[in-house]
Amino acid sequence: MKILQFGRFYPPDMGGIQQVMYEISEGITKNGHQCDVLCSNTKAVYEESQFEKYTVYRTSSYGIVLSTSISPQLIYKFWKIHKKYDLIHVQAPDPLSFLALFLVRPKAKVVIHWHSDIVRQKKTLKYFMPLQTWVLKFASRIICTSEKYASSSPFLQKFKEKIEVIPLGISNKSFIANEDNVQVIQNRYKNKKIIFALGRLVSYKGFEYLVKSAQYLSDDFIILIGGTGIQKDNLLTIIKENNLQNKVELLGYLSEEEKNDYLEACFLFCLPSITKAEAFGVVIVEAMMFSKPIVSTNMQDSGVSWVNENNVTGLQVDPKSPKQLAIAFNKISNDKKLYEKMCKNSFHRYTKFFTREKMVTSLIHLFKSII
Template sequence: MKIAHISATFPPYKGGTGNVCLHNARELARRGHEVTVFTAAQGAPTTEARDGFNVRRLRALVRVGNAPLLPNLLPALRGFDMVHLHYPFFGGDALTLAAVRREIPLVITYHQDVLLSGPMAVAEHALRHTVGRATLRAAQRVLFTSLDYSRASYARPLLAGRESAIDELPNGVDTEFYCPGEVPAGLRERCGVGPDDRVCMLVAGLDQAHYFKGVGVLLGALEQLPRHIKAVIVGDGDLRPQYEAEAQRRGLAERVHFAGRASDSELRDLYRMADMTVLPSVTMGEAFGLVLVESLACGTPVVASNLPGVRTVVSHTSDGFLVPPDDTSNLAATIDVLAGNDEMRRSFGRRGRVKVAERYDWTQIGERLEAIYTHVLDEHRVAAAIPQEGA
């Protein structure tokens, strides 16, 4: 099968959507398919061969945040058997829609709602109810990371009458790579963590596109906790100076370590070092939480906001805790309980590792995605064989 994946972002940019696209493409290539990823040129080679698939980075005519307009996308999609759009992708949706009007089957992964404010919210609403609606309704399958999120998403009304196209495909994790293991010597010291300290870790893009990650909520919770509980915040972006200033203002400079960007290997070591991973997101811009399955794969328990989609990843009181969004006191109390109970953390970590290996390994996700493509192609062939009225 010749498959095109389209994503507004892609590694080396650190973000969940691009990471999912990468692993989808890798698993499909491993299963013998010819895969090309189309994304925006952004400080990386314009063409790249990696892990058995090809990446083509197209020049953006204009860019608003993580939404590039790629005029060369339309001709590039000729000759594919399947087009898979990672959505939202404002600008990419219209061009993808134009391409699939040529009778190429379309599958969409709907990653999350986009929640903005001011004039940008008005523009997003207009795009969602016009081009976005048309693109979603043109897809043979719209894959949400959970059916729970699909029911709560503002995209659901746009699919009224097309509910049969809705399916579920969770994000995943490489359970061979992300696994329990030894913490490298000196890592705790480099993070400003003493031998008796407890570490809660947050992994997020610290840019405007990921404003909803709840960094301020974690800092507010930390302010209420004993001094031996510290935070390591992994990630970078234009909001990092603001968060660093907030930590300073709250008197937390000695208890919060901003680790910056981390490679995959460095991130794995940090998960292993942490006593828990915290995802205190505040809006439905968070639909799943890749960091949760990565952490659990390493045997590290999690604390996350009780949001649609996210709550399907965490088994409350079994491998982690769910807390109300934007509630610093509840988050602080939950972190305190987990930090103070070594056996609870170990048992949560063991159960989380088993669950992730059973449900979220990328190999299983790739197999399910291939089966979805096969069904879509079969349906497409049957529909094409039916004589059209008036033909």
């Protein structure tokens, strides 16, 4: 099979969907198929990158507007290369990819990988809806990452016969911590219990509520948040106004190696997101690979509450509740047997549902069935 994977960005530009795209291209090519990538660059330059058995085409971008890369060259490049492929695999939501499909109308089969509804841009959604509906009609299949999201998305209910549920998966081979660095981190924070969180500093991630939870925690804990984004100044203000400088630290950008070190060093991982824009939580799976208990929010219609099984791999709390977050942290901390059970269950759930091999095997089976 010759597959073109279509998405907004690709590593080294990192994020949950980018990580999954990498796992898909790597996994499919290792199974003897071609899986190239077409995406936007993060700068106004066209680049081609040759990996071991596949090519990544990065088209020139003039910036981001409403979470969409402004890259007219992407549409032109898609028109030039689309006939080489048997199947187009589109990572959604991505309005630019949808526009390219509409304009080019490839004869190859199209599969939409539905990671999330468009949640935040409600005012512009009504203008985008006709294009989105056209693409969903045009597609041969729609992949959802959890049963919960597939059944709750209002945009997918007319297309139930096209839906396949395939959980996201990642390989643990590249997720290795440096033990010396881990020890340095733990020493730096005087062996306090590290509550680690990671993601873009944007409103739907709910980091402000995690910061505020520090008010209800003893000095035995330290909250560390990795990532960059527009909410940084707001979070720093909350930290200062509540005198939490000794309890919360914003780490800024973390490399993949640094991320692994913090995942290994932490006591538990927290995902405090507040809307279904957090549809799955790939970062939870990464924490599970390191056998960490998870504290996450029970968001209606999001797959996060399926990924983190309540009272098994961690605990779920209501969104926007600093007190409930603190109670969950303390509950896990105060019960050694519970902590050890959740550590064990966390890794077990990763191996059962969320490996790259399981995801790629399911994708290849699906692709072969429709070509």
